[in-house]
Amino acid sequence: MLTRERYLTLLNEYGTRDNPTELTFVQEVTLQELTKLFHCTERNVKLIVRKLEDEELIRWHPGRGRGIRSQIEFRVRRDEFLLEYAKRLVDKGEYQTAFEILNQNEQDQEILEQFIKWLNGKFGCSEEPISSTNCIDLFRLPVYRPPLTLDPANLIYGFDAHLTRQIFDRLVQYDSDQNSMVVPMIAHHWDSNQDATEWVFHLRKGVRFHHKRELTAEDVVFTFNRLRERSLHNWLLMTMDRIEAINPYTVKIHLKQPNWLLPRMLCSATAAILPADLVSQNEEMFWKLPIGTGAFRLTHWSANQINLSVNTEYFLGRAYLDAVEIVILPEDIPGSSRLKWEKLIDNEARFPTKPENDWNRVEGLWKNCSLITWNRNKTGPQQSLSFRQAVNLIIDRTKLIHDEQQEFPARSFPRDPSFASGTFRYDRDAALQLLRESGYDGTPLILVTPDHLYEDAEWFAEQCDSIGISIEINCVTNNICASEDIGPEADCMLTCLSFADDEVCQLETYLQRQCHIYQHMEHNLRKWIYEIIKDILATPSMEERSALFQQIEFRLHDEAQFLFLVHRKVSTYVHPSIRGLGINRLGWMDFKDIWLTSPICDCS
Structure with a gap:
C-alpha cells in the first residue's frame, strides 16, 4: 500500500484535478525535486521509482544529456486509481481511511458515489469462502458510531448494550414474547423467601467462558460486588446487602429491603457475568478484548471494525452464523448516500428504500423515546412552569411525524398505542399567553444534543423561534454527551432513551446518577x-x-419536567434466503438467530 500512497502523492503534486479521466499524461521532473517531495535520499527515490514501475503505475523516462529533464508518464487515471485504492483499503479493513482518502482528494462526489455503490455489495449476509472447499456464513453490517464501552457496568448507549448481549450473558433474561416473563439463562432456577428479602439462584453446570473455564458462583459474586461498588449502574443493586456463594453452582443474595423486581432487574445488560480471574488479573488489558460466555466471542476491536466469531460450545445452542463483522463508517456520510445493502437493507423510517418485490419486510417498534429534558438545577427561563408548558404547546407533533417520517408521537416513556396523534394538543395562542405569564425576556437557552440528533434539534429550535424563544444548539459527540459534566451545564437537552425492559429502564431513568434526566x-x-x-x-x-409508575409520570407531566417527542419505527428489508432476522427491544438484530436457507456464493 505504501507504493500506492506514493503514487497518490505524485498525482497530488503533478496531476490535474480538472480532468481526472485523462488517460495518461507526462510530467517533467528531476531527481532533486522528488527527493524533496518524498523527503528521502536520491538513492531511495530511485528505489521508489523502480517500485512504481514494477506495479505499472508509471513509466520513467530518464533525461540524458545536459539540460534534458527526466519524465514521469502516469499510466493510471486519477479517478480509476482513487477508486481502486479505496477498494484495496476496504479489503484490508481500513474503511475509515478509504473514506478519508476519497474526501481529501476529490471535490465532487462522483467517485465517492461509485465507491458507495460498490460497497453496497459488501454488507449483509453471505457465504464467504475460507478455502477452496469451505465457506462460512458471515453477517457484515455498517454502523456510524463506534461503541463507547463494552463494560456492562458502564453502559450508556443502546448499541453498546446490544453488543455486550452478544458477548456476555446474565443470570436471567426478559422475554417479552413469552408473556413478558423472566426466563432462565445462566441460572436455571431461582426463588425467594416470603417477603423477597433473600433470593437464591441456581446456576447451570457446564457454562463456559470463551477461554474455556467453567463459570461458577464466585464469578457471580465478583461481578455483583463490582457492579455495586464501581459502576454507573450501582442503582441496580441498591437493595443488596451482601451476596454469597453457597456452593459452586448456587448464589444467595441478601437484601436490605423487599425487592420483587430483582430477577427482572438482573435481566439488564449491565448485570452480565464477568470472569473473575481475568478481570482481577489485568482489568485494563481485559477490556481491550473482553471475554464472556455469550453466543459470540470478540476477536477484533479497532477504530475500523469489530469482529465476532461464533461460540461453538454455547450453552443455549450454537448460533447459525459463523461470524459477524461490524464495520464502523464515518458519521458524516449524507443520509441520501447511506448504504442500502445488497443482501440486507437497514431502513430506518427516515431513509425509506424500496427493495426488490420478493424481499421480505421485517418491522418493529424500537422502544425508545426522544425527548427534551429541562434543567431545573440551573437558573434560567426553564425554571418557570409556565415557560415549560408554553414550549410543550408549541410543538406540533403531527408536523414532526410528517417532517421526520417518525411513526408515533410520544406521551410517555414506553409507547402506549392508545395515544393517537389527535390526543396531543397544539395551541399557539395558549403557548403565547403562558410565555407572557412566565416573564420570558428573550434570554437564549442552550440546548445540548448528540451529533446524530442535530436535525431534530434544529426542528425543535424552529418551533420555539416561532413564538420568540431563542435556542442555541450545542452539538457534541457521544463521548462528550455521556460525560457527567455536560448535563448540568445545559439549560435543556435533546436525548433519546432506549427501553429494552420497560420497568427496569424506567427505574434506570430515575435512579442512574449520570443520566441527564436524573441530573436535571x-x-x-x-x-x-x-x-x-x-x-x-x-x-x-x-x-x-x-399504578405507582404512573404516579411518577403524572407528576412529571404536571411539572412539565420532560417534553416527549416521538417513538421511532425501525424496519428492515430482508433477502428471501435470510431467515431468523428480527428487531429486538434495543432496535437491533439478534445475531444468534440469523441463518441462510440457500447459498449466496459458489464455494465449489
Missing part, C-alpha cells in the same frame, strides 16, 4: 421519586407497580 430533576422531586420506587420494589403485583 430538582432535589425534592428526586427524593419523592426515590420513596415511590421503594414502594414499587416492595410490590409483587405488576398492576400495582404500574
Whole structure:
C-alpha cells in the first residue's frame, strides 16, 4: 500500500484535478525535486521509482544529456486509481481511511458515489469462502458510531448494550414474547423467601467462558460486588446487602429491603457475568478484548471494525452464523448516500428504500423515546412552569411525524398505542399567553444534543423561534454527551432513551446518577421519586407497580419536567434466503438467530 500512497502523492503534486479521466499524461521532473517531495535520499527515490514501475503505475523516462529533464508518464487515471485504492483499503479493513482518502482528494462526489455503490455489495449476509472447499456464513453490517464501552457496568448507549448481549450473558433474561416473563439463562432456577428479602439462584453446570473455564458462583459474586461498588449502574443493586456463594453452582443474595423486581432487574445488560480471574488479573488489558460466555466471542476491536466469531460450545445452542463483522463508517456520510445493502437493507423510517418485490419486510417498534429534558438545577427561563408548558404547546407533533417520517408521537416513556396523534394538543395562542405569564425576556437557552440528533434539534429550535424563544444548539459527540459534566451545564437537552425492559429502564431513568434526566430533576422531586420506587420494589403485583409508575409520570407531566417527542419505527428489508432476522427491544438484530436457507456464493 505504501507504493500506492506514493503514487497518490505524485498525482497530488503533478496531476490535474480538472480532468481526472485523462488517460495518461507526462510530467517533467528531476531527481532533486522528488527527493524533496518524498523527503528521502536520491538513492531511495530511485528505489521508489523502480517500485512504481514494477506495479505499472508509471513509466520513467530518464533525461540524458545536459539540460534534458527526466519524465514521469502516469499510466493510471486519477479517478480509476482513487477508486481502486479505496477498494484495496476496504479489503484490508481500513474503511475509515478509504473514506478519508476519497474526501481529501476529490471535490465532487462522483467517485465517492461509485465507491458507495460498490460497497453496497459488501454488507449483509453471505457465504464467504475460507478455502477452496469451505465457506462460512458471515453477517457484515455498517454502523456510524463506534461503541463507547463494552463494560456492562458502564453502559450508556443502546448499541453498546446490544453488543455486550452478544458477548456476555446474565443470570436471567426478559422475554417479552413469552408473556413478558423472566426466563432462565445462566441460572436455571431461582426463588425467594416470603417477603423477597433473600433470593437464591441456581446456576447451570457446564457454562463456559470463551477461554474455556467453567463459570461458577464466585464469578457471580465478583461481578455483583463490582457492579455495586464501581459502576454507573450501582442503582441496580441498591437493595443488596451482601451476596454469597453457597456452593459452586448456587448464589444467595441478601437484601436490605423487599425487592420483587430483582430477577427482572438482573435481566439488564449491565448485570452480565464477568470472569473473575481475568478481570482481577489485568482489568485494563481485559477490556481491550473482553471475554464472556455469550453466543459470540470478540476477536477484533479497532477504530475500523469489530469482529465476532461464533461460540461453538454455547450453552443455549450454537448460533447459525459463523461470524459477524461490524464495520464502523464515518458519521458524516449524507443520509441520501447511506448504504442500502445488497443482501440486507437497514431502513430506518427516515431513509425509506424500496427493495426488490420478493424481499421480505421485517418491522418493529424500537422502544425508545426522544425527548427534551429541562434543567431545573440551573437558573434560567426553564425554571418557570409556565415557560415549560408554553414550549410543550408549541410543538406540533403531527408536523414532526410528517417532517421526520417518525411513526408515533410520544406521551410517555414506553409507547402506549392508545395515544393517537389527535390526543396531543397544539395551541399557539395558549403557548403565547403562558410565555407572557412566565416573564420570558428573550434570554437564549442552550440546548445540548448528540451529533446524530442535530436535525431534530434544529426542528425543535424552529418551533420555539416561532413564538420568540431563542435556542442555541450545542452539538457534541457521544463521548462528550455521556460525560457527567455536560448535563448540568445545559439549560435543556435533546436525548433519546432506549427501553429494552420497560420497568427496569424506567427505574434506570430515575435512579442512574449520570443520566441527564436524573441530573436535571430538582432535589425534592428526586427524593419523592426515590420513596415511590421503594414502594414499587416492595410490590409483587405488576398492576400495582404500574399504578405507582404512573404516579411518577403524572407528576412529571404536571411539572412539565420532560417534553416527549416521538417513538421511532425501525424496519428492515430482508433477502428471501435470510431467515431468523428480527428487531429486538434495543432496535437491533439478534445475531444468534440469523441463518441462510440457500447459498449466496459458489464455494465449489
